[in-house]
Amino acid sequence: MFTADNMRFLLELSRTGRIADTARRLGVDQTTVSRKISRLEKDTGIRLFDRGTSGWQLTEAGRRLLPYAESVESTLLAALDETLSASSGSLTGTVRILTPDGFGAFVLVPGLGAVRAEHPDLFTELLTSTAHDVLTGRDFDIAVTLERPSPRSVVVRKLANYDLRLYASRQYLANQKKITSRDDLRKHTIIWYVDAFLDVEPLRILDALLPECRAHIQTNNITGHYQAVKHGIGIAPLPSYIGAFDDDLVPVLNDEFLAQRTYWLVVPRELTRLARVRAITDLLYSIVKNNPELRAAR
Template identity: 60%
Template sequence: MFTADHLRFFLEVSRHGRLNEASRALGVDHTTVGRRITSLEKAAGRRLFDRTPAGWRLTEAGHRLVGYAETVESTLVAAFEDQTSSVGSLTGSVRIAAPDGFGAFVLTPNLTTLRQAHPDLNVELVTATEHKTIDTREFDIAVTLEQPSPRFVVFRKLATYSLHLYATREYLESSPAVTKMDDLRDHTLIWYVGALLDVAPLRIFDSILADGRAQIQTNNITGHWLAARSGLGIAPLPSYIGEPDDSLVRVVAERFSIERTYWIAVPRELTGLARVKAVDELLSNVVAEHPHLTSGQ
């Protein structure tokens, strides 16, 4: 027979595609996961997964079941949250995933608002600018630079921002003049470690120099900012980092400006949770009030 517990096993296998990974998420042995799936398929009277060397893939019947299973999961989680939270205040934990720049320079300074409204809510902010952030789904709500796939998450556009080139006045005064983009060949450029950059919207170096490369590379945007403000060279930075810093000025401002988008993603089964809604509302308010972000709405 169908039970909520069987559906929980079904969902984890559908999300991970492998018994071993699903078993780790569930905290049980992989053979237990296999037995539960077999039992569920017998009750359904049809195969829900195709077992392949590359992993377990949902059949057409399995795809149809996912939506119903997520509705059950979401209802159970919301019911538990409702019974364990005080009226008007949230408890438990909420995990937010965000790119380094947005997480450190935009979200963190505004967490005070969330903390004041819900002092018993624990906030986990995981910052990383990498493609696998969404793929792992180890978050309650995420901000991402890449438009998510609608397969397992509900998403919307959060904001747009601009990237410009920044350096200190002292660096520019002691270095060759920069009046056009090609002049940047005579300068120290700062950017991500190319071999580790797997986020497509940030592969922008060809827009700076067609065959150029960064002489200073670090996989964290805080490192870009600190390197630029210390006079090490020129770095592309979001305007929300570069503009408030009085030690930095734009370089070839009229020739280089790139617009990028932030998206909000929430796993489908978590969209009804009050703590997720609270963070979503916070993010929308922060963007609406920020001078260097344009609301996606």
């Protein structure tokens, strides 16, 4: 019989791509997962998954069925969300948030106190990453990204615009000759991401703004850039929402080195009706609105 429960197994297997991971997430054994998928394929009369070396992948027919599975999940989650919230008087459950490391550590985390105070039974999980394919697993409730994803199964809105500027510490600049042009930077220690692992196009800025200038110190997260600059090791592009609030740091070359970038807010379409997801979304826009170095893009 074609059931909503079997659709739940299709949805989870499409997300994990592996029987074992799906079984673990649903709290069943692997045989149950296989049986549910086989039952669904028998009921529909079509093959819904191809199994390859990289795991289980939806067929074209499976992809056509996926939005209906997401709709079933969305309805059930919304009903549960409203019931629990009404009975407890505050929001409950967990919201998993995926963000670039700079935004997560320097903007979002300091603002989580407000939602914690209002909803003490709501749990938040923050994962930070600056990579091109962070959304492919769909293992998140809300994501903030530097690249605008395809809106096929997610709702995408602009969250904020921000500036990347060059910063150095006062200590570093006091011991160096005055920097008056980009050419002068060739004689200085530049700090940036690891070239081999930087696949996010909006952050590939050194070649454009500092041609033929290779970063001497490379680390794959912005907290490392900030710490290196703060300890007087060299000069790095930093978001102004980090550099402008540290009195030890000074902009270098002002507007001659300036990159304007955008953060996008991404929510899986089936989760947009959840009260706890809406609460965190509202929090993000409130944080942006109150930060003078972020320009609201709502």
